[in-house]
Amino acid sequence: MQKNIFISILLLTVFGQYSNAQELFPLSEAASSIPKNALGIRLFSETYKEVDKIRNMTYLRLMYGVTPRFSVYLTGITSNHHGENFPVEFPFHNTPERGAKYPYKFNGVHLYGKYRFFSRDGENxxxxxxxxxxxxxxxxxxxETEPDLEYGDNTGVGAGLIGTYLKNKFAVSGTFGGILPSENSGDSPDPIDNLPPVPITIQYGKALTYSLSFGYLLLPRKYKDYNQTNVNLYLEFHGKAYQTAKVNLFVGEANEYYLESVRYPPALQGNYFVDMSPGVQFIIRSNLRIDCAATFHMLGTTYARLYPVYCIGIQQYLFFHKKR
Structure with a gap:
């Protein structure tokens, strides 16, 4: 009995400090931070069909509350989005290679830090x-020139701001940031057999990122205890505005060919886009979180994925509190 009372008080304290359910957006970060000494584990997967191939990106994320206002995330990312080398005749052909067979491999790691610098709390x-x-x-x-850090397409850095407002059962959140991708070097196989591959260095386009997310607590209609399952509905809008890539071809040992006057194929040209993602979320016993969402294209152009994109995420928190 005492144990159950302690767990109920702990959950009430932790989730009262952390956030209301309807602002735990499936595809966006809210401005709320993770409680101090809480460890979150998140498994997330994104899947879409490309011609006759199924493309998938899956990551495993660890999230930790360093202080009541500062949280850090460490993510390991795997996918079958790209091959070991650039495509044949890159960058002249109309990239990317739709339907090509790529290995499923470990892409790398993503590090994220968030600091909540402003809070104004009222009743509900x-x-x-x-x-x-x-x-x-x-x-x-x-x-493609469009950079992406969270899903492991590019090496680079980024930063931005998040604002989240909650009123009763409704939450809205907006994000605005930027991405500075690093150069990448690799080889493009020569289309003629027995000829050496062409070394290539590409500078991906810089990008502005933006999102607007809405969440609504559908169930329960009235709280009785923290064992009730929460059902939340979401509608999120995400997008980027990105620059044209810059590509260097190296012909021979000393000759460098900079593709400044060549017209790039569409996937390497600057553009913008906006996607729409409806979703549903279940929070079980105040801790286990299950997200389901689908993403559809709305405006602009992106060559980094095809639609619809199906996403699923599972998340759990572990709490470490020092004994008195």
Whole structure:
């Protein structure tokens, strides 16, 4: 009996500090932070069909509350999005290679830090703001200029701001940030047999990222205890505006051919896009979280994925509190 009372008080304290259920967005970060000394484990998978191939990205993420305001995430990423080398005749052909067979491999790691610098709490409502910074170290030959750090397409760094407002059962959150990808070097196989591959260095486009997310607590209609399952509905909008890539071809030992005047294929040209992602979330016994979402194209152009994209995530928290 005492153990159950202690667990109920702990969950009430932790989740009251952390966030309301409807702002735990499936595909976006809210401005709320993880409680101090809490460890979160998240398994997330994104899948779509490309011609006759199934593309998948899966990551395992560890999340830790360093202080009541500062949280850090460490993510390991795997996917079958790209091959070991650049495509044949890259960058002149219309990249990317749709339907090519790529190995499923470990891409690299992603590090993310978030600091909540503003909180205004009222009765059944709050406003919170946070700043984040991220960095990724990966080894993959990304074929499009559009950079992505969280899902392991590029090595690079990024930063931005998050604002989240909650009122009763409704939550809204917005994110605005930037990505500075690093150069990547690799080989493009020569289309003629027995000829050596062509070394290539590509500078992917810088990007602005933006999102707007809405969440609504559907069930329970009225709280009785913390063992009730929460059901939340979401509608999220995500997008990027990204620059044209810059590609260097190396012909021979000393000759460098900089593709400045050549017209790039569409996947290497700058553009923008906005996606829409409806989703549903289940929070079981106040701790186990299951996210399901689907992403559809709305505006602009992206060559980094095909639609629809199906996402599923499972998340659990472990709490470490020192004994008195």
């Amino acid at each position: 409502e709050h406003l919170r703001m946070a700043a984040y910074a991220e960095g990724t170290l990966v080894k993959t030959t990304h074929h």
